[in-house]
Amino acid sequence: xxxxxxxxxxxxxxxxxxxxxxxxxxxxxxxxxxxxxxxxxxxxxxxxxxxxxxxxxxxxxxxxxxxxxxxxxxxxxxxxxxxxxxxxxxxxxxxxxxxxxxxxxxxxxxxxxxxxxxxxxxxxxxxxxxxx
Amino acid sequence: xxxxxxxxxxxxxxxxxxxxxxxxxxxxxxxxxxxxxxxxxxxxxxxxxxxxxxxxxxxxxxxxxxxxxxxxxxxxxxxxxxxxxxxxxxxxxxxxxxxxxxxxxxxxxxxxxxxxxxxxxxxxxxxxxxxxxxxxxxxxxxxxxxxxxxxxxxxxxxxxxxxxxxxxxxxxxxxxxxxxxxxxxxxxxxxxxxxxxxxxxxxxxxxxxxxxxxxxxxxxxxxxxxxxxxxxxxxxxxxxxxxxxxxxxxxxxxxxxxxxxxxxxxxxxxxxxxxxxxxxxxxxxxxxxxxxxxxxxxxxxxxxx
Numbered sequence: 001x002x003x004x005x006x007x008x009x010x011x012x013x014x015x016x017x018x019x020x021x022x023x024x025x026x027x028x029x030x031x032x033x034x035x036x037x038x039x040x041x042x043x044x045x046x047x048x049x050x051x052x053x054x055x056x057x058x059x060x061x062x063x064x065x066x067x068x069x070x071x072x073x074x075x076x077x078x079x080x081x082x083x084x085x086x087x088x089x090x091x092x093x094x095x096x097x098x099x100x101x102x103x104x105x106x107x108x109x110x111x112x113x114x115x116x117x118x119x120x121x122x123x124x125x126x127x128x129x130x131x132x
Numbered sequence: 133x134x135x136x137x138x139x140x141x142x143x144x145x146x147x148x149x150x151x152x153x154x155x156x157x158x159x160x161x162x163x164x165x166x167x168x169x170x171x172x173x174x175x176x177x178x179x180x181x182x183x184x185x186x187x188x189x190x191x192x193x194x195x196x197x198x199x200x201x202x203x204x205x206x207x208x209x210x211x212x213x214x215x216x217x218x219x220x221x222x223x224x225x226x227x228x229x230x231x232x233x234x235x236x237x238x239x240x241x242x243x244x245x246x247x248x249x250x251x252x253x254x255x256x257x258x259x260x261x262x263x264x265x266x267x268x269x270x271x272x273x274x275x276x277x278x279x280x281x282x283x284x285x286x287x288x289x290x291x292x293x294x295x296x297x298x299x300x301x302x303x304x305x306x307x308x309x310x311x312x313x314x315x316x317x318x319x320x321x322x323x324x325x326x327x328x329x330x331x332x333x334x335x336x337x338x339x340x341x342x343x344x345x346x347x348x349x350x351x352x353x354x355x356x357x358x359x360x361x362x363x364x365x366x367x368x369x370x371x372x373x374x375x376x377x378x379x380x381x382x383x384x385x386x387x388x389x390x391x392x393x394x395x396x397x398x399x400x401x402x403x404x405x406x407x408x409x410x411x412x413x414x415x416x417x418x419x420x421x422x423x424x425x426x427x428x429x430x431x432x433x434x435x436x437x
Contacts, residue, residue: 021302023294024215028347032293077294095302102295117285118295124286124313125305 003056004104006039010052010060010082017062017080020094024066024076033074035109036065042074050080053104055097057090059083092128099129137208142328145185150208155229156222161208162201162230166192169238169263169435171426172231173200176245176270178300178307178342179413180207182328183244186419187426194427196240201230203250205341207332215344220357224253231261238263240430243270244415246345249357249364256367263435264374265402266426267395269386269412272368274350274361280385281349296343301336306343314412316382321416368398374433375402378422380410403429 027033037043040051042065051063060082065074079101081094099122106118122130136143136150148163163181171191173184181200191198202209204226205218212218227250231239240263243251248270255262271278281287290299290306299305307329315321333339348357355361377395379388392405406425408418415422 021294021297023297025344025347026293028293029288079294098298098302102298105294106292112284113289113292114284117289121286121289121295121299125290125299125303125309127299127303127305 003100005054007052007054007060009049012082014085015082016085018083018089019078020061020081020089021079021098022076023078026065026074026077027072029113031109031111031113032105033072035105036063036074036077039108040065046073053101056100057093057097059093059097061097061101096129096132099127138328139331142182142331145324146182146328148188153230153233155204155233156226158204158212158226159210160201160204160226160230162199163188164197164199164234166195166197168195168197169240169430170197170199170234170236171240171242171430172236172251173198173242174227174244174247174251175200175203175206176247177345178206178333178339179245179311179329180209180332182207182325182332183413183415184242184419187242187415187423190420190423190427194431196427196430199231199234199236201227203227203246205345211338211340213337213340215340218341218344218348220249220253220348220360223250224257227251227254228258231258237261238435240264240266240426242266242268242426244268245270245412248272249361252364252368253360255373256364256371259371259373262373264376264430264433265371265399266376266378266429268378268422269380269383269391269410269414271386271391271394272361272398273365273394274355274358275352277349277351278386278391281346282351287346291343291346296346297336300343301339304330304333304339304342307333307339311413311416314385315416316380316409316411317417325416365398371399372401374429374435375399376426376429377402377404377406378414378425379405379407380412380414380417381407382409382411383414385412 053061062080064078066076067073068075180202241251379392410417
């Protein structure tokens with residue numbers, strides 16, 4: 001879990017936000033919505049700004065939360081890698097970072113959601129990031 | 133009609149003319165082979181019509197018209213990019229649109245996995261078009277869920293928020309390895325069938341429904357499709373259509389003792405359950421046996437004309 005750090009808004013000079021993952025149903029299990037709400041103070045911040053993370057590779061990620069009328073906020077989250085504006089993504093790096101973000105999330109959600117089960121699921125489905 | 137977009141290695145096993153219909157606002161692919169009373173074969177998640185490739189010859193030779201749709205979001209059908217495009221009622225309406233457009237009558241509906249709730253939703257609201265039901269490795273009631281579906285590892289973790297888009301979207305885990313884990317003869321499956329399931333889900337966006345459909349399986353009384361499942365169960369208990377229950381002996385998703393047994397309680401007049409070799413994707417291991425069971429069953433239940 002220490003591999004992921006919540007950071008303040010980073011400089012976007014010379015960078016672009018590269019879309020890497022989206023979730024439309026962050027509240028499918030409400031404890032996941034609660035985790036992000038707590039971590040990024042979303043009840044107060046709302047849609048004012050994304051949340052930001054620094055991953056093990058050193059790459060920073062923006063978490064853009066989304067809302068939908070009639071449903072508790074946030075309803076979804078989009079993850080963007082902050083990368084040099086004109087350079088292609090290092091897909092393997094992003095994949096490893098995303099796996100660490102998932103591990104950070106599951107560790108933070110806690111309760112019946114365990115890292116052991118996430119890691120076992122990753123191994124069962126032979127995810128490169130989980131078996132390396 | 134269009135030319136098949138499939139690569140030759142898949143066309144060798146799935147040579148039928150692709151057909152497309154505008155169904156409930158979506159482009160829906162299906163194959164339509166043979167003549168006679170229609171047998172409509174319905175797949176679930178994350179498969180497509182290919183699952184029934186070895187049913188076409190025996191059923192058409194037995195004098196049936198065989199129709200195999202790809203549900204919207206799967207196979208060669210349109211794959212909406214929005215999760216909100218998918219709901220149980222919406223999928224029932226898609227199927228209803230297609231089968232009414234083809235003006236099918238005296239339908240035998242063969243239901244597997246999500247083809248169960250979807251197909252039974254059609255059948256029970258279009259009884260005048262129906263001849264018979266065949267169910268295998270599926271369910272038709274709100275609760276309780278399969279024990280497999282209540283477990284965090286691997287089922288609920290696999291489609292948890294963000295994990296689902298990563299695991300099933302980026303890495304195509306359900307079609308790429310999930311089916312493999314749920315067949316008996318894995319070596320044969322990997323060599324012969326795996327590429328056909330991979331090919332139709334090439335990009336993360338195309339796999340959307342593979343991680344959103346699992347979220348529609350009711351786990352408790354707050355589930356969003358609970359009322360529809362309750363209706364299906366009530367109506368099925370009143371249904372007197374000839375019915376056949378076929379199940380995989382090794383099915384560890386919907387175990388036969390619990391699930392085939394409950395179908396038998398709901399449909400006490402049904403034949404079966406007939407147990408054949410197979411895990412959840414029972415067609416991958418026992419298509420010839422199941423097709424023969426269906427042909428024999430229909431020969432003995434001609435129904436009223």
